[in-house]
Amino acid sequence: MQSQHHPSTPDAETRLGLGLIPDETGSVSLQTVSRARDRNHSVFVLDTGLADDLDSLSADPDVTVLESPGPDEDDRRETLVSAARADGCDSLVVAAGDAPIDFEASRQRSLASPAYHADAVVAESRSTAGRLVGIPAYDEAGSIEDIVRDASTFAAEVVVVDDGSSDETVEIVAETDATVLEHDSNRGKGEALRTLFEYARTTDHESVVILDGDGQHYPDDIPTVAAPVETADADMVVGSRYLEGGPDETPFHRRVGQQVLDYLTFGSSGTKLSDTQSGFRAFSRDAIETLSIETSGMGVESELIMDAQDARLTITERPIDVRYEGVDGQTLNPVTHGVGVALFLARSISERRPALFYGTVGAALLGVVIGARWLLEWGPFASGTTEN
Secondary structure, X not given: OOOOOOXXXXXXXXXXXXEEEOOOOOOOOHHHHHHHHHOOOEEEEEEOOOOHHHHHHHHOOOEEEEEOOOOOHHHHHHHHHHHHHHOOOOEEEEEEOOOOEOHHHHHHHHHHOOOOEEEOOEOOOOOOOOEEEEXXXXXXXXXXXXXXXXXXXXXXXXXXXXXXXXXXXXXXXXOOOOEEEEEOOXXXXXXXXXXXXXXXXXXXXXXXEEOOOOOOEOHHHXXXXXXXXXXXXXXXXXXXXXXXXXXOOOOHHHHHHHHHHHHHHHHHHOOOOOOOOOOOEEEEHHHHHHOOOOOOOOOHHHHHHHHHHHOOOOEEEEEOOEOOOOOOOOOOOHHHHHHHHHHHHHHHHHHHOHHHHOOHHXXXXXXXXXXXXXXXXXXXXXXXXXXX
16 A cells, blocks of 8 residues: 555646545535535545435435444455446545545645555644534525535534524524524625624634535634734635635536626725635624624625725725536525625625726616626526526
8 A cells, every 4th residue: 555646647637536435423524525525526424324314325326335344443444445346536535533624725635646546635623612603594494504514613602693594594503503594574684793793702712714505615614714813813714615726516507797896896895806706704703893784684794894904994805616507595596686686786886986886887787787687587597586
């Protein structure tokens, strides 16, 4: 097992395998499996008596479940290595248990190792003592338990704001260690974030990270997003899907709309960001104390950027991964959502920067509204709903 890598294989073309050895309860992280697949890694899982909720792995065509040779650690690794070689992988990263993995660091370790396989690098939680992770949720019973569990690794406290769910979201969260804040009706994401900010101000936490509860965001990106806030390099960090030139899996119609909203938010705030509508964010204590959320719904992401800019808070971005496949959230029709944000921005621009409102930004807004009306009434979104 000390065979050498092939130095002629460029890093970008190196095909990596991920070998997972379940813990003593038979558990591996389904989030780790999903993220490895998103990165086009081959996944190999040893069946040491997999937990009942992992039975679906056997039916997954992108995952190879292997019979465990027994308790000996070397034999287990040899089984994973043999399978990875047979599958054509250039190298193998091996992880034991369900701890979150730092994929980039693991890739670098594997490429630097003279051996065929290397141990995975566990994602660092950095200091979680002063970190609150907040999750706004509406009818997220299918995903919220996993999100809360994985986020807890990186948080001193996890807070779920339930925005009037009609399913079992509250009951599921109540069975975890997370704090639950409930709305008696569905008030919108802006109201959920306002409730979260108000709660955070009553605590001693020095940073707040927010991510969605539908499974689109990966909790193991929390340290990456939180880092600039926790090193006092920024007051607000936006997790961007579009940095570093990675693969863009955003559906085309969504990306076009997001680029328009990025432009409009830039025109309103003067801050140029690559992903203004991302809900994965981190805030410093100063930002939590300073920012005041007024909108109840669809424009809250843009509002926070504009208010942070007006308050002269430092804003930056960090790269994140997202997934769309298998995400079953309560997402609005993207055109309806885009029009709602555009109208919010129109009001904000007219109040904050009236000269811009009557110039190119105003013309862009008019184009958005006219185009959206066509899409909603006569185009492909006329039914009023669409998939994620």
